[in-house]
Amino acid sequence: MTVQTKTLRIFQFVAGLLFVFLTGCDASEPPRDTAASQGPGRFVVRVLLDDKISAASLKVDSPYRLVCVDTTEVFPAQKTDEIINASLQTDGIKIGRQLFKTKRLIIEPQSNLPFTINNQSYRGSLEFIINDDSNSMMVINNVSLETYLAGVVAAEMPSYWDAEALKAQAIAARTYCLYIKTRFGKNRSWDVKTTQANQVYKGVAAETMRTNNAINATAGMVLCCEQESGDCEPFGAYYSSVCGGHTENAQDVFGESCAALAGVDCPYCRQITRPDLFYWPMAQFNKKYVTEKIVERYPDLKELGQIEKIEPAKEKVYDNNFKRIVSVKLAGSSGKTAYLRAEDMRLAIDPTGSKIQSASCTIISLNNEFMFVAGRGFGHGVGLCQYGARQMARDGKTAQEILNFYYPTSRIKILY
Numbered sequence: 001m002t003v004q005t006k007t008l009r010i011f012q013f014v015a016g017l018l019f020v021f022l023t024g025c026d027a028s029e030p031p032r033d034t035a036a037s038q039g040p041g042r043f044v045v046r047v048l049l050d051d052k053i054s055a056a057s058l059k060v061d062s063p064y065r066l067v068c069v070d071t072t073e074v075f076p077a078q079k080t081d082e083i084i085n086a087s088l089q090t091d092g093i094k095i096g097r098q099l100f101k102t103k104r105l106i107i108e109p110q111s112n113l114p115f116t117i118n119n120q121s122y123r124g125s126l127e128f129i130i131n132d133d134s135n136s137m138m139v140i141n142n143v144s145l146e147t148y149l150a151g152v153v154a155a156e157m158p159s160y161w162d163a164e165a166l167k168a169q170a171i172a173a174r175t176y177c178l179y180i181k182t183r184f185g186k187n188r189s190w191d192v193k194t195t196q197a198n199q200v201y202k203g204v205a206a207e208t209m210r211t212n213n214a215i216n217a218t219a220g221m222v223l224c225c226e227q228e229s230g231d232c233e234p235f236g237a238y239y240s241s242v243c244g245g246h247t248e249n250a251q252d253v254f255g256e257s258c259a260a261l262a263g264v265d266c267p268y269c270r271q272i273t274r275p276d277l278f279y280w281p282m283a284q285f286n287k288k289y290v291t292e293k294i295v296e297r298y299p300d301l302k303e304l305g306q307i308e309k310i311e312p313a314k315e316k317v318y319d320n321n322f323k324r325i326v327s328v329k330l331a332g333s334s335g336k337t338a339y340l341r342a343e344d345m346r347l348a349i350d351p352t353g354s355k356i357q358s359a360s361c362t363i364i365s366l367n368n369e370f371m372f373v374a375g376r377g378f379g380h381g382v383g384l385c386q387y388g389a390r391q392m393a394r395d396g397k398t399a400q401e402i403l404n405f406y407y408p409t410s411r412i413k414i415l416y
Protein backbone atom coordinates (compact mmCIF):
# COMPACT_ATOMS: atom_id res chain seq x y z
CA MET A 1 0.00 0.00 0.00
CA THR A 2 1.46 3.37 -1.01
CA VAL A 3 1.75 6.35 1.35
CA GLN A 4 -0.77 8.15 -0.82
CA THR A 5 -3.26 5.26 -0.51
CA LYS A 6 -2.74 5.09 3.26
CA THR A 7 -3.33 8.81 3.54
CA LEU A 8 -6.54 8.51 1.51
CA ARG A 9 -7.79 5.59 3.69
CA ILE A 10 -7.09 7.58 6.87
CA PHE A 11 -8.88 10.59 5.45
CA GLN A 12 -11.92 8.45 4.51
CA PHE A 13 -11.97 6.86 8.01
CA VAL A 14 -11.85 10.24 9.76
CA ALA A 15 -14.48 11.64 7.41
CA GLY A 16 -16.70 8.66 8.20
CA LEU A 17 -16.32 9.19 11.94
CA LEU A 18 -17.05 12.89 11.49
CA PHE A 19 -20.20 12.05 9.49
CA VAL A 20 -21.46 9.68 12.21
CA PHE A 21 -20.67 12.25 14.89
CA LEU A 22 -22.54 15.00 13.09
CA THR A 23 -25.51 13.02 11.82
CA GLY A 24 -26.00 10.36 14.50
CA CYS A 25 -25.84 6.59 14.28
CA ASP A 26 -29.28 5.91 12.76
CA ALA A 27 -28.29 5.24 9.16
CA SER A 28 -31.83 4.09 8.40
CA GLU A 29 -33.23 7.59 8.87
CA PRO A 30 -33.74 9.11 5.41
CA PRO A 31 -32.64 12.66 4.65
CA ARG A 32 -35.31 15.34 4.72
CA ASP A 33 -35.60 15.62 0.95
CA THR A 34 -36.15 11.89 0.34
CA ALA A 35 -39.66 10.53 -0.15
CA ALA A 36 -40.84 7.47 1.71
CA SER A 37 -40.19 4.07 0.15
CA GLN A 38 -42.31 3.80 -2.97
CA GLY A 39 -43.82 0.35 -2.40
CA PRO A 40 -45.23 -2.02 -5.04
CA GLY A 41 -46.12 -0.44 -8.37
CA ARG A 42 -49.60 -1.94 -8.40
CA PHE A 43 -50.65 0.42 -5.61
CA VAL A 44 -50.73 3.61 -7.64
CA VAL A 45 -52.82 6.60 -6.56
CA ARG A 46 -54.23 8.98 -9.17
CA VAL A 47 -54.38 12.40 -7.51
CA LEU A 48 -56.51 15.07 -9.20
CA LEU A 49 -54.43 18.25 -9.09
CA ASP A 50 -56.87 20.27 -11.20
CA ASP A 51 -60.00 19.42 -13.15
CA LYS A 52 -60.17 22.41 -15.51
CA ILE A 53 -57.07 24.10 -16.86
CA SER A 54 -56.03 25.20 -20.32
CA ALA A 55 -52.34 25.86 -19.64
CA ALA A 56 -49.62 25.18 -17.08
CA SER A 57 -45.92 25.77 -16.49
CA LEU A 58 -43.67 22.73 -15.96
CA LYS A 59 -40.16 21.91 -14.83
CA VAL A 60 -38.72 18.38 -14.78
CA ASP A 61 -35.56 17.74 -12.75
CA SER A 62 -34.47 14.59 -14.60
CA PRO A 63 -34.61 13.08 -18.10
CA TYR A 64 -38.18 12.08 -18.89
CA ARG A 65 -40.40 10.68 -21.59
CA LEU A 66 -43.75 11.73 -22.98
CA VAL A 67 -46.32 9.00 -23.60
CA CYS A 68 -49.31 9.52 -25.88
CA VAL A 69 -51.84 7.14 -24.34
CA ASP A 70 -54.14 7.12 -27.39
CA THR A 71 -51.42 6.09 -29.84
CA THR A 72 -48.93 4.47 -27.40
CA GLU A 73 -46.18 6.62 -28.94
CA VAL A 74 -43.25 7.41 -26.66
CA PHE A 75 -40.96 10.44 -27.00
CA PRO A 76 -37.78 10.78 -24.87
CA ALA A 77 -36.82 14.21 -23.54
CA GLN A 78 -33.85 15.61 -21.68
CA LYS A 79 -33.80 17.51 -18.41
CA THR A 80 -33.93 21.25 -18.87
CA ASP A 81 -33.54 24.09 -16.40
CA GLU A 82 -36.01 26.16 -18.38
CA ILE A 83 -39.71 26.43 -17.63
CA ILE A 84 -41.79 24.41 -20.11
CA ASN A 85 -45.22 25.65 -21.12
CA ALA A 86 -48.01 23.11 -21.54
CA SER A 87 -51.23 24.15 -23.25
CA LEU A 88 -54.45 22.80 -24.69
CA GLN A 89 -54.75 23.02 -28.48
CA THR A 90 -57.66 22.30 -30.81
CA ASP A 91 -55.99 19.11 -32.03
CA GLY A 92 -54.06 17.95 -28.96
CA ILE A 93 -51.72 19.01 -26.18
CA LYS A 94 -48.68 21.20 -26.72
CA ILE A 95 -45.57 20.76 -24.55
CA GLY A 96 -43.01 23.46 -25.24
CA ARG A 97 -42.86 23.80 -29.03
CA GLN A 98 -44.08 20.28 -29.79
CA LEU A 99 -47.73 19.34 -30.41
CA PHE A 100 -48.89 15.87 -29.39
CA LYS A 101 -52.07 14.77 -31.12
CA THR A 102 -53.60 12.90 -28.23
CA LYS A 103 -56.30 13.35 -25.61
CA ARG A 104 -54.14 11.83 -22.87
CA LEU A 105 -50.48 12.67 -22.40
CA ILE A 106 -48.26 11.37 -19.60
CA ILE A 107 -44.95 12.95 -18.56
CA GLU A 108 -42.81 10.27 -16.87
CA PRO A 109 -39.59 11.38 -15.12
CA GLN A 110 -36.98 8.62 -15.28
CA SER A 111 -36.12 8.83 -11.57
CA ASN A 112 -37.78 9.61 -8.26
CA LEU A 113 -36.70 13.24 -8.59
CA PRO A 114 -39.66 15.61 -8.47
CA PHE A 115 -41.29 17.58 -11.24
CA THR A 116 -42.93 20.96 -10.79
CA ILE A 117 -46.25 22.17 -12.16
CA ASN A 118 -47.38 25.73 -11.50
CA ASN A 119 -44.73 26.07 -8.77
CA GLN A 120 -45.88 22.95 -6.87
CA SER A 121 -43.53 19.93 -6.75
CA TYR A 122 -44.60 16.28 -6.86
CA ARG A 123 -43.07 12.85 -7.46
CA GLY A 124 -44.34 10.14 -9.78
CA SER A 125 -45.73 11.07 -13.19
CA LEU A 126 -47.98 13.80 -14.53
CA GLU A 127 -50.97 13.16 -16.78
CA PHE A 128 -52.98 15.60 -18.88
CA ILE A 129 -56.46 14.48 -19.99
CA ILE A 130 -58.56 16.61 -22.31
CA ASN A 131 -62.09 16.89 -20.93
CA ASP A 132 -65.13 15.88 -22.96
CA ASP A 133 -65.98 19.53 -23.67
CA SER A 134 -62.53 19.91 -25.36
CA ASN A 135 -62.19 23.31 -23.65
CA SER A 136 -60.09 22.26 -20.67
CA MET A 137 -57.88 19.53 -19.24
CA MET A 138 -57.65 17.50 -16.08
CA VAL A 139 -54.21 17.27 -14.47
CA ILE A 140 -53.45 14.10 -12.51
CA ASN A 141 -50.42 13.07 -10.47
CA ASN A 142 -49.92 9.30 -10.73
CA VAL A 143 -47.86 8.31 -7.69
CA SER A 144 -47.16 5.20 -5.61
CA LEU A 145 -49.24 4.86 -2.46
CA GLU A 146 -46.31 5.21 -0.05
CA THR A 147 -44.96 8.30 -1.81
CA TYR A 148 -48.48 9.76 -1.89
CA LEU A 149 -48.61 9.36 1.89
CA ALA A 150 -45.35 11.29 2.18
CA GLY A 151 -47.27 14.27 0.81
CA VAL A 152 -50.26 13.67 3.08
CA VAL A 153 -49.23 12.77 6.63
CA ALA A 154 -47.47 16.03 7.53
CA ALA A 155 -50.23 17.98 5.76
CA GLU A 156 -52.81 16.31 8.02
CA MET A 157 -50.86 16.07 11.31
CA PRO A 158 -47.94 18.25 12.54
CA SER A 159 -44.68 16.40 11.91
CA TYR A 160 -43.30 17.26 15.36
CA TRP A 161 -46.02 15.23 17.08
CA ASP A 162 -45.18 11.95 18.83
CA ALA A 163 -43.96 9.13 16.58
CA GLU A 164 -46.74 6.69 17.54
CA ALA A 165 -49.40 9.28 16.69
CA LEU A 166 -47.73 9.82 13.30
CA LYS A 167 -47.69 6.06 12.67
CA ALA A 168 -51.39 5.83 13.54
CA GLN A 169 -52.08 8.71 11.16
CA ALA A 170 -50.09 7.03 8.38
CA ILE A 171 -52.04 3.77 8.71
CA ALA A 172 -55.39 5.59 8.83
CA ALA A 173 -54.50 7.73 5.79
CA ARG A 174 -53.30 4.68 3.82
CA THR A 175 -56.53 2.83 4.65
CA TYR A 176 -58.74 5.77 3.75
CA CYS A 177 -56.97 6.27 0.41
CA LEU A 178 -57.38 2.63 -0.64
CA TYR A 179 -61.03 2.67 0.44
CA ILE A 180 -61.83 5.76 -1.66
CA LYS A 181 -59.81 4.43 -4.61
CA THR A 182 -61.66 1.11 -4.55
CA ARG A 183 -65.10 2.58 -3.97
CA PHE A 184 -65.05 5.54 -6.37
CA GLY A 185 -61.91 5.37 -8.52
CA LYS A 186 -63.21 2.67 -10.86
CA ASN A 187 -65.75 5.04 -12.38
CA ARG A 188 -63.47 7.99 -13.07
CA SER A 189 -59.98 8.93 -14.24
CA TRP A 190 -58.74 9.82 -10.76
CA ASP A 191 -58.92 8.44 -7.22
CA VAL A 192 -58.57 11.32 -4.76
CA LYS A 193 -58.47 15.10 -4.65
CA THR A 194 -55.77 17.17 -2.95
CA THR A 195 -58.16 18.85 -0.52
CA GLN A 196 -60.07 18.03 2.66
CA ALA A 197 -62.77 16.58 0.40
CA ASN A 198 -60.48 13.53 0.65
CA GLN A 199 -57.10 14.11 2.29
CA VAL A 200 -54.87 17.17 2.07
CA TYR A 201 -51.98 16.36 -0.29
CA LYS A 202 -49.09 18.82 -0.76
CA GLY A 203 -46.57 16.65 -2.57
CA VAL A 204 -42.89 17.29 -1.94
CA ALA A 205 -43.60 20.40 0.16
CA ALA A 206 -45.09 18.20 2.90
CA GLU A 207 -42.27 15.64 3.07
CA THR A 208 -40.37 15.53 6.38
CA MET A 209 -37.92 13.09 7.89
CA ARG A 210 -40.19 12.25 10.86
CA THR A 211 -43.31 11.57 8.80
CA ASN A 212 -41.31 9.57 6.24
CA ASN A 213 -40.05 7.44 9.12
CA ALA A 214 -43.64 6.85 10.29
CA ILE A 215 -44.70 5.88 6.78
CA ASN A 216 -41.76 3.55 6.25
CA ALA A 217 -42.27 1.93 9.66
CA THR A 218 -45.89 1.10 8.75
CA ALA A 219 -45.39 0.39 5.03
CA GLY A 220 -48.22 -1.69 3.57
CA MET A 221 -50.27 -1.67 6.80
CA VAL A 222 -53.99 -0.93 6.55
CA LEU A 223 -56.95 -1.27 8.86
CA CYS A 224 -59.63 -3.74 7.91
CA CYS A 225 -63.10 -4.59 9.12
CA GLU A 226 -64.89 -7.93 8.92
CA GLN A 227 -67.47 -8.03 6.11
CA GLU A 228 -70.60 -10.16 5.86
CA SER A 229 -68.69 -12.37 3.42
CA GLY A 230 -66.15 -13.09 6.13
CA ASP A 231 -63.40 -11.13 4.37
CA CYS A 232 -61.51 -8.41 6.19
CA GLU A 233 -61.39 -5.35 3.92
CA PRO A 234 -60.16 -1.74 4.24
CA PHE A 235 -62.91 0.69 5.24
CA GLY A 236 -63.32 4.45 5.32
CA ALA A 237 -60.87 5.17 8.14
CA TYR A 238 -62.06 8.73 8.70
CA TYR A 239 -60.34 11.09 11.10
CA SER A 240 -60.83 14.63 12.36
CA SER A 241 -58.88 17.14 14.40
CA VAL A 242 -60.78 17.30 17.72
CA CYS A 243 -63.79 15.10 18.46
CA GLY A 244 -64.78 17.20 21.47
CA GLY A 245 -65.20 14.32 23.90
CA HIS A 246 -66.91 11.56 21.95
CA THR A 247 -66.40 10.34 18.39
CA GLU A 248 -69.48 9.90 16.21
CA ASN A 249 -70.97 6.87 14.52
CA ALA A 250 -70.28 7.05 10.76
CA GLN A 251 -73.88 6.00 10.08
CA ASP A 252 -75.12 9.31 11.52
CA VAL A 253 -72.60 11.48 9.67
CA PHE A 254 -71.91 9.78 6.34
CA GLY A 255 -74.66 7.14 6.19
CA GLU A 256 -72.05 4.35 6.25
CA SER A 257 -72.54 1.34 8.49
CA CYS A 258 -69.30 -0.15 9.83
CA ALA A 259 -68.63 -1.61 13.27
CA ALA A 260 -65.14 -0.10 13.26
CA LEU A 261 -66.65 3.38 12.87
CA ALA A 262 -68.89 3.31 15.92
CA GLY A 263 -68.54 6.28 18.27
CA VAL A 264 -66.38 5.96 21.40
CA ASP A 265 -66.01 8.10 24.51
CA CYS A 266 -62.75 10.08 24.17
CA PRO A 267 -61.25 11.50 27.38
CA TYR A 268 -57.98 12.40 25.65
CA CYS A 269 -58.41 15.39 23.33
CA ARG A 270 -59.64 17.68 26.10
CA GLN A 271 -56.39 17.08 28.01
CA ILE A 272 -54.15 18.41 25.26
CA THR A 273 -56.19 20.71 23.00
CA ARG A 274 -55.97 24.47 23.51
CA PRO A 275 -59.25 25.86 24.89
CA ASP A 276 -59.63 28.17 21.88
CA LEU A 277 -59.50 25.11 19.58
CA PHE A 278 -61.52 22.75 21.75
CA TYR A 279 -64.28 25.37 22.00
CA TRP A 280 -64.96 27.53 18.97
CA PRO A 281 -66.41 31.06 18.87
CA MET A 282 -69.84 32.04 17.61
CA ALA A 283 -70.38 31.94 13.84
CA GLN A 284 -73.01 34.22 12.32
CA PHE A 285 -74.50 34.19 8.79
CA ASN A 286 -77.15 36.16 6.96
CA LYS A 287 -80.28 34.11 6.12
CA LYS A 288 -80.06 35.03 2.45
CA TYR A 289 -76.46 33.81 2.31
CA VAL A 290 -77.33 30.57 4.11
CA THR A 291 -80.21 29.92 1.70
CA GLU A 292 -78.03 30.54 -1.35
CA LYS A 293 -75.25 28.24 -0.13
CA ILE A 294 -77.58 25.38 0.79
CA VAL A 295 -79.58 25.62 -2.45
CA GLU A 296 -76.32 25.80 -4.43
CA ARG A 297 -75.37 22.38 -3.09
CA TYR A 298 -78.91 20.96 -2.91
CA PRO A 299 -80.96 22.53 -5.77
CA ASP A 300 -84.12 20.58 -4.85
CA LEU A 301 -84.36 22.69 -1.70
CA LYS A 302 -85.11 25.77 -3.76
CA GLU A 303 -88.80 25.03 -3.13
CA LEU A 304 -88.31 26.14 0.48
CA GLY A 305 -87.93 29.77 -0.55
CA GLN A 306 -85.74 31.61 1.94
CA ILE A 307 -84.75 29.39 4.85
CA GLU A 308 -86.21 31.02 7.96
CA LYS A 309 -85.49 28.48 10.66
CA ILE A 310 -82.96 25.74 11.33
CA GLU A 311 -83.46 23.45 14.31
CA PRO A 312 -82.12 20.06 15.41
CA ALA A 313 -84.19 17.11 14.20
CA LYS A 314 -81.95 14.52 15.88
CA GLU A 315 -79.22 14.93 18.46
CA LYS A 316 -76.79 12.60 20.20
CA VAL A 317 -76.37 13.38 23.92
CA TYR A 318 -73.51 11.76 25.82
CA ASP A 319 -72.72 11.26 29.50
CA ASN A 320 -69.90 13.79 29.54
CA ASN A 321 -72.23 16.78 29.03
CA PHE A 322 -71.58 16.68 25.30
CA LYS A 323 -74.03 16.63 22.42
CA ARG A 324 -73.80 16.66 18.65
CA ILE A 325 -76.52 17.46 16.14
CA VAL A 326 -77.09 14.55 13.74
CA SER A 327 -79.74 16.07 11.46
CA VAL A 328 -81.57 19.38 11.12
CA LYS A 329 -85.02 20.53 10.05
CA LEU A 330 -85.13 23.45 7.62
CA ALA A 331 -88.26 25.61 7.51
CA GLY A 332 -88.69 27.94 4.52
CA SER A 333 -90.70 31.05 3.69
CA SER A 334 -92.83 28.94 1.32
CA GLY A 335 -94.16 27.02 4.29
CA LYS A 336 -92.35 23.84 3.25
CA THR A 337 -89.81 21.97 5.34
CA ALA A 338 -86.89 19.67 4.60
CA TYR A 339 -84.25 17.69 6.46
CA LEU A 340 -80.48 17.50 6.07
CA ARG A 341 -77.70 15.72 7.87
CA ALA A 342 -76.07 18.27 10.17
CA GLU A 343 -72.65 17.67 8.62
CA ASP A 344 -74.06 18.29 5.13
CA MET A 345 -75.65 21.54 6.31
CA ARG A 346 -72.44 22.65 8.03
CA LEU A 347 -70.26 22.18 4.96
CA ALA A 348 -72.87 23.65 2.61
CA ILE A 349 -72.87 26.91 4.58
CA ASP A 350 -69.15 26.87 5.42
CA PRO A 351 -67.24 24.59 2.99
CA THR A 352 -63.91 25.22 4.72
CA GLY A 353 -65.30 24.22 8.11
CA SER A 354 -63.28 27.04 9.66
CA LYS A 355 -66.24 28.95 11.11
CA ILE A 356 -68.85 26.31 11.88
CA GLN A 357 -66.16 23.97 13.11
CA SER A 358 -68.40 21.05 14.08
CA ALA A 359 -72.01 19.93 14.41
CA SER A 360 -71.68 20.17 18.17
CA CYS A 361 -73.30 23.54 18.75
CA THR A 362 -76.56 25.39 19.39
CA ILE A 363 -78.36 26.99 16.42
CA ILE A 364 -80.30 30.22 16.99
CA SER A 365 -82.65 31.55 14.28
CA LEU A 366 -83.00 35.36 14.44
CA ASN A 367 -84.99 37.68 12.17
CA ASN A 368 -82.29 38.01 9.51
CA GLU A 369 -79.49 35.76 10.69
CA PHE A 370 -78.52 32.35 11.97
CA MET A 371 -76.14 32.06 14.91
CA PHE A 372 -74.10 28.95 15.71
CA VAL A 373 -73.01 29.18 19.34
CA ALA A 374 -71.47 27.08 22.14
CA GLY A 375 -69.42 25.15 19.60
CA ARG A 376 -67.14 22.30 20.62
CA GLY A 377 -64.66 20.16 18.69
CA PHE A 378 -63.22 20.58 15.20
CA GLY A 379 -64.32 18.38 12.31
CA HIS A 380 -66.91 15.68 11.63
CA GLY A 381 -65.90 13.62 14.66
CA VAL A 382 -65.84 10.19 12.98
CA GLY A 383 -62.97 7.76 13.57
CA LEU A 384 -59.55 8.88 14.79
CA CYS A 385 -59.45 12.02 16.93
CA GLN A 386 -56.05 13.47 16.05
CA TYR A 387 -55.51 15.45 19.24
CA GLY A 388 -56.72 12.47 21.22
CA ALA A 389 -54.20 10.29 19.38
CA ARG A 390 -51.46 12.75 20.30
CA GLN A 391 -52.34 12.53 23.98
CA MET A 392 -52.54 8.74 23.86
CA ALA A 393 -49.06 8.64 22.29
CA ARG A 394 -47.79 10.94 25.04
CA ASP A 395 -49.29 8.53 27.57
CA GLY A 396 -47.15 5.75 26.09
CA LYS A 397 -49.75 4.08 23.86
CA THR A 398 -48.58 2.46 20.63
CA ALA A 399 -50.00 3.20 17.20
CA GLN A 400 -51.87 -0.09 17.26
CA GLU A 401 -53.41 0.71 20.66
CA ILE A 402 -54.47 4.12 19.39
CA LEU A 403 -56.10 2.62 16.31
CA ASN A 404 -57.79 -0.15 18.30
CA PHE A 405 -59.33 2.51 20.52
CA TYR A 406 -60.68 4.80 17.79
CA TYR A 407 -61.61 2.03 15.33
CA PRO A 408 -63.10 -0.68 17.59
CA THR A 409 -63.23 -4.23 16.12
CA SER A 410 -60.75 -3.31 13.37
CA ARG A 411 -57.43 -5.07 12.88
CA ILE A 412 -54.25 -4.34 10.97
CA LYS A 413 -53.72 -6.15 7.68
CA ILE A 414 -50.36 -6.12 5.89
CA LEU A 415 -50.83 -5.79 2.13
CA TYR A 416 -47.13 -5.91 1.26
